[in-house]
Amino acid sequence: MRANPERLSDIIKGAYEGRVVIPEFQRSFVWSREDIEELLVSILQGYFIGTFLMLDVPPKKSPFPFRTVEGLSEVNHHADPYQHPMVRLVLDGQQRITSLFYVLYEPRIPLKRARHPYRFYFHLEQALKGEIEDAVVGVSLADRRQIEEMEKLVRNHRAIPFSLMKESSQFYFWLYRKQQFLKSEEEINCIQSFYFRFESFMIPVVALSAETSINNIVNIFERINRTGEMLSLFDLAVARVYLKGINLRELWNKFCKDYVNVAEVVKPEFLLKVIALWKGKEPKKGMLLDVISELNQDEFKHLWEKATEFIVKAYRRVTAPQGGYGAFRSDLIPYTTMLVPLAVLLEAIETHKGGREMYDKLDKWYWASVFTQRYDSAADTKTYQDVREIKCWLEGGNPPEWLTNLSVDRIDVDVDEPRSAVYRGLMCLIVLEGAKDFITGQPANLNECDDDHIFPRAKFKNERNIDSILNRTLISTQSNKRKGNKKPSEYLPLFRQSHGNDEKRLLETLQSHLISPEAYEAMQRDNFQSFIEARRQTFIQKIQEKLKD
16 A cells, blocks of 8 residues: 655645545544644644545445535535546545635634634744744634734735635735735745645545455555554654653653543643743744753653643633632633643742732733733744743733733623633633522532523524623523523513522622623613623623733
């Protein structure tokens, strides 16, 4: 069995034309924004991204039922696999192919655990500086602020959507006839070289013929899956330290056994990044690998144990429902990547035997980063910058400029995307406020609560903000059953009755969900827009409290 190189862009075009299809036994498209960004970075840097396994068959004689790539009907409803004499079934490589199709053709479908589609951009200023990991940016269409910022860069020719790269004629017209940002021949050649690397990227493809038996297909499929996956940063680190007598996989497996909940959120490279930061290096792939290569066995193991200690402390601070940041379950953590700088900063505070003032500064940095969506892109660069600047601030220096210039008025709290850092951060504020049970008025068992509507969707589905965080909170199963699809004016009397008909006590319960007296009054009148506006003001006030000096 041999793998022959093929142009990756030709395969993606084949998916657009309906010639490259997915067997029905393959799982659906599940990659996240972060997965896609990592793939794009690897391609632009010319890294190995694995092998594809294809089965070439006449469409009417396929041994497996198949479907087109997800989103194809959105962008090319004329594509019909049965119009082609042969189709290629993707036995291995579906996520990579579908991701690139998604990036280039922009179907309006959401990504994993997202409600809204994403768009991917190439930030030219970062690319010219060689910061490829920062140059690749994925943005949710629901994130109005970031979309506006990226589109402004596009209009000023300082960024391009990746969709511009699907046709060479479009790209070169933009490069030589339209754009006005790249001035020198050196800059033009630099961006052109990235495009050429993307457009001409070759990938090994094992193409099986229609005569291949199903048993052989299964055997080959298993071999490809064992050997053809893209090497992660952790895989490369394992190889680097192996000759030093360090079994990195064994150390990681021990971490997973000792800290089961933490390991569900923390990636193994997080600990390596903490080590790199302690050594004063930016936690990007090249620098990180160089750092761990320079450490001897004893030093590495000491730093690994120390990184374990503080990454766990960072996790516990983020997830604590009282005295922490309120993300009591993993899907409420605004940015798992923030665990890395948080771990380093916690260690710095402990080293300095810091008191309340240092922890207040740490908290302000955390919440400011969440509500400005600071870690939505270029996380490693932001991490390195924040560790230096926040440590300086903790030690008596000036706060970073971005934090000083932060304006709460610019924070958009009207978000309906549960994966958004702002959405998760606001839900965490509700947790920290107490989120009492609507029936009993007692602290709710948060693990048994659902993120649900306050004004029910069934009755107010035509309202523009119906799915916004402004209309959502954590509601127990019991309270949800009592509430049902009733209007607020119908279910509030039931909750008031369970509070001993004491309106003051009910209002205290509602305020633990950041529902103000003004919002309560709007609920009594079933006035949705007045409720939304009142709760917006409450959220903004709570953010201001978190960011005060």
